[in-house]
Amino acid sequence: MAVERILVVDDDWQTAEALRKNLLIEGYQADTATSPPEALDLLAKTPYAVVVSDLRMREMSGIDLCDEVRRLYPDTDVIILTAYGTIQNAVEAVKRGAYDYLTKPVDAERLLSTLRRAFEMHALRDENRALREQIQAERQAMRLIGSSPPMLAVMETIRTVAPTDATVLVRGESGTGKELVASAIHELSPRARHPLVKVNCAAIPETLLESELFGHERGAFTGAHAQRKGRFETAHKGTIFLDEISEMSPALQSKLLRILQEREFERVGGSETILVDVRVIASTNRDLEKAVRDGSFREDLYYRVNVVPILLPPLRERREDILVLANCFLARVAARNNKSFKGFTPAAQQKLLTYNWPGNVRELENCIERAVIMAQGDTLGPDDIHLAPAISRESHDDVASKLVQPGFSIEEFERRLLEASLRKTGGNQSRAAELLGLTRRTLQYRMEKYGIRINRAQAPDNSSEESNAGA
Missing domain, CATH: 1.10.10.60 (Homeodomain-like)
Structure with missing residues (x-):
């Protein structure tokens, strides 16, 4: 918890106020409550790192208040003060979740020492939580599998570029996992709580792609019966992934260039300028440099999207990852189909390793899925692995x-x-x-x-x- 804020609870207003003033002198932010209900009201409105509460109060005991605080605000510690200091009370308070137990009259140095330890514990808990969340986010985001040097380099680039807003161009053959890279960058970025919108520019007819990306106004064309937001508006505050960007027409390339430069556009058939805050990740399996030379891809757009290039290697160039991927797909597909397998025979492994995998990871995954579905035994042999015939x-x-x-x-x-x-x-x-x-x-x-x-x-x-x- 960032703010070292303390709430003092005592039904004796003068005692509570005196303690608050002492804490202010020591540099802490402190408030007072003269009853447990008032304390709970304040906790609902303001985050407090520590509650310092008297044990004996008329409406609710300090230990009962501790129970409520720990239930509702588990990150808030409770220190109990009492003039009736007994071992039994101390043990009961700690058992019920109190951070510590001090007797009245309160020794100022001991209270300050206890507060320092409580805040240090807070900082440690926050640090551990942040680390756990970071590790969990990386595990979820990094669905890319492999320990080969090329893939480790790709993963390191993803970690480096993800926290930034830089435009990324993911390049690689079909089936290498370009969409997974885009997802990983988004999941590890500050925009992860906002949408990741994916658009396959090659799969949408050219006549519809402009409306799909930028939206349209009612009556903009035949069939436009209502205003419709485009993918860029949907991705506001998040990320848009433009798969196969090389398939965009010159007119759409020009409009995309404007978004990358100005972060603004108009819907089809509209005149209102719309501002968007969106990160762009693009991909291609084409030679963009050649496309620039032959005039089918704008040179200025090329430089705008190619800020951080990530090149995904084909599977044939990272053969050490083939069996790792195959075993991962085997476990995943087997579980999905309620089957159980011990693994691959040595001959099946050799067959997987010597094939060139022109369809890359996607082809490998499809191959393993077919093998799992059709296999009769609990181990996959070479006859279970069906590969596309090589053309000599x-x-x-x-x-x-x-x-x-x-x-x-x-x-x-x-x-x-x-x-x-x-x-x-x-x-x-x-x-x-x-x-x-x-x-x-x-x-x-x-x-x-x-x-x-x-x-x-x-x-x-x-x-x-x-x-x-x-x-």
Whole structure:
């Protein structure tokens, strides 16, 4: 407790006032109450570190008052004063939670010494509580798993940047855990009590993304029947995570730049300038520097979002974390499915360690979940671990040699590749984009470029996959 404030309780007003004046002389803040009910009223309004109470009072004894104080205000210590000093009274007072017990007439030096010890104990309790809360917050926030040097460096950067308001750009391949990094930064920041709002910029159609981010006024466009707050307003005082920021259109990039510079914007169809206090964390799995060079990403925005870059390594570059992650996922998924496993056989461990994991941690987690669900025994062997078949270099070369024919251009190859991917996925654009390593918006751009159309009657609904798209 920061304030060394003392409440003196005695039904003899003169005794209480004399003690209060002595405490004021010693530099403490002190108030008086002439009855336990009055003392409880004051405690409800003001935080007191210590209550110094007489034992014998008409409406309630000092020990009963101690019971109430300890029940309602456990951080407040109680010192009992009495002219009827007996061992029995002293033992009873301490048993009931009193910090100490002094006899009347009160020895000033002994009272001051007791108060000093009480305040030192307060400081120690506060320090321990703060440390416990910090450790708990870190444990909850750091859901990133790994002890490899690259991951330890990432975690240290998170701890360093979290208490600040700096804009962070999280970079890494799909499935490396960029969203977890954003969550950890927010949870360890002073903004943790306020919202963390996540927006997947690649999963929301471009025509809707502006309204989603900045909100809209009633009548701003067809279907805008009421005013709607955007994600930035929702994230006020908190953090907004812009996943796949590279997929923003130039117009939205310009509006985002204004927010980063001025902390203000207007809703779609509105003229009122709205001020927001929000921290921005962005992510991308693209080469932003290349995007700046080819003009698809604003250079000034690049420098605004790239204040503190965090690069997440792919799983193949931190193989020492694979078994740690696998065992963690095994325990988590097994518990969720009411199963029990002893672990992995050596052959299964070797299979996990030698695979390249192109889908990174997300692919590993999905692999373990499938193994847990399908396994019959209590130990996972190599036959339980189903991995995506590797495409050999020879097969790539064979395909390339068949395609290289006179008059066959790169554009024609790209068009055929897009069409083949769409046929393979039954017209599902999200899955086709994932198959090609593209974002859905890039796929749509190239479809438009080559005049590729989908039979809408046969094409499945992509909305559910869009909502589940991840970093």
